[in-house]
Amino acid sequence: QKEVEQDPGPLSVPEGAIVSLNCTYSNSAFQYFMWYRQYSRKGPELLMYTYSSGNKEDGRFTAQVDKSSKYISLFIRDSQPSDSATYLCAMTSNTGNQFYFGTGTSLTVIP
Amino acid sequence: DVKVTQSSRYLVKRTGEKVFLECVQDMDHENMFWYRQDPGLGLRLIYFSYDVKMKEKGDIPEGYSVSREKKERFSLILESASTNQTSMYLCASSLEGIREKLFFGSGTQLSVL
Numbered sequence: 001q002k003e004v005e006q007d008p009g010p011l012s013v014p015e016g017a018i019v020s021l022n023c024t025y026s027n028s029a030f031q032y033f034m035w036y037r038q039y040s041r042k043g044p045e046l047l048m049y050t051y052s053s054g055n056k057e058d059g060r061f062t063a064q065v066d067k068s069s070k071y072i073s074l075f076i077r078d079s080q081p082s083d084s085a086t087y088l089c090a091m092t093s094n095t096g097n098q099f100y101f102g103t104g105t106s107l108t109v110i111p
Numbered sequence: 112d113v114k115v116t117q118s119s120r121y122l123v124k125r126t127g128e129k130v131f132l133e134c135v136q137d138m139d140h141e142n143m144f145w146y147r148q149d150p151g152l153g154l155r156l157i158y159f160s161y162d163v164k165m166k167e168k169g170d171i172p173e174g175y176s177v178s179r180e181k182k183e184r185f186s187l188i189l190e191s192a193s194t195n196q197t198s199m200y201l202c203a204s205s206l207e208g209i210r211e212k213l214f215f216g217s218g219t220q221l222s223v224l
Contacts, residue, residue, distance in 0.1 A: 008151070032211040043115075043201055043215035051211060088154070092210050097142060097161060098169075099213055103153035 003027055006089055006102025015111050019076040023089035023102045026070065030091040030100070033065050035074045038086045038104065047087075048074070079109045114138070115216035117202050123222045130189040132219050134202030140214075141207040143185035145169075145177060147198040148218070154201065160185055161207070192223045 006023045013019055021035075031052055036044035048063045050056045050072075056063045062075040072091075076083055089102040118133035136143065144159040146169075156169030158177040166177050174196060178186045185204075189196055202216040 034211060034213065036215075041218070041220065043117075043218045046212060046214060049211035090213065094210070097159055097167070098156065099144075101154040103151065 003100040004089060004091060004102045007105055008103055010106040010108065012108045012110060013079055015079060015081060015109055017079050017109070019079050019083070019107060019109075021074040021076075021087050021089075021105050021107070023072050023091075024070055025072070025091060025100070027091075027093070027100070028067070028070070029093040029095075031094050032092045033063070033072050034090040034099075035061075035063055036088040036090060037083075038088060040085075044088055079107075081109050081111050084108045115202055115204050115214050117200075117216040117219050119219050120217065121220050121222075123224065124189075124192050125224055126193060128189075128192045128223075130192050130221065130223075132187040132189075132200055132202075132221070134185045134187070134204075134216055135183050136185075136202075136204040136214070137183065138204070138206070138214075139182065140204035141182070142205045143179065144203040144205075144213070145175075145185065145187045146201045146203065147171070148201055149198050157187065189221075192221075194223050197221060197223045 034049040035047045038044040053067045060077045064073045086104040088104045115136045145157040146154040160179045176188045200219045205213045
């Protein structure tokens with residue numbers, strides 16, 4: 001079983017839609033949770049991060065962590081064509097130097 | 112803002128060539144990482160370094176080596192390039208103790224013919 005599972009999509013939505021992206025994980029030691037956005041042929045860009053459980057909001061983006069279910073989500077409100085990218089989840093524990101990534105979900109927002 | 116700079120965006124090499132990929136970060140980060148990214152496989156860790164001259168193997172170190180002579184620079188070396196090393200290579204860095212922020216470079220798309 002992979003440490004982190006992410007539905008690869010692709011996901012295609014109309015402009016203005018609410019988008020939900022999700023990852024599940026198996027290691028209960030994970031405490032730090034990150035979302036990256038990666039445009040085509042570019043490196044991943046850190047979008048949001050949270051520590052432990054709870055929600056975090058930044059503009060149109062909301063990150064949620066449910067440690068009891070080992071499930072994290074990224075919600076995008078009022079999606080824009082510029083949100084079209086691949087979204088990667090990543091996580092790590094308090095110890096060690098390894099980061100664990102999902103394989104990414106490809107999102108297209110249609111004008 | 113943290114800047115992680117990879118020396119080449121695109122690189123084409125021949126089988127058997129020795130290949131150097133360079134990465135420089137400007138924020139005095141202790142930790143530096145090399146990943147490769149392949150469709151359907153996601154990011155896989157090749158090597159990481161937590162200090163100058165220190166290195167540790169990641170999940171797929173075979174066929175690669177690294178060098179970290181200065182804190183800001185981390186080099187990935189393909190000793191004898193093979194076609195199965197055609198991939199997107201991503202360098203990343205993070206500050207020791209700040210675990211939620213891992214910053215990436217723009218990537219190097221390497222093609223080995």
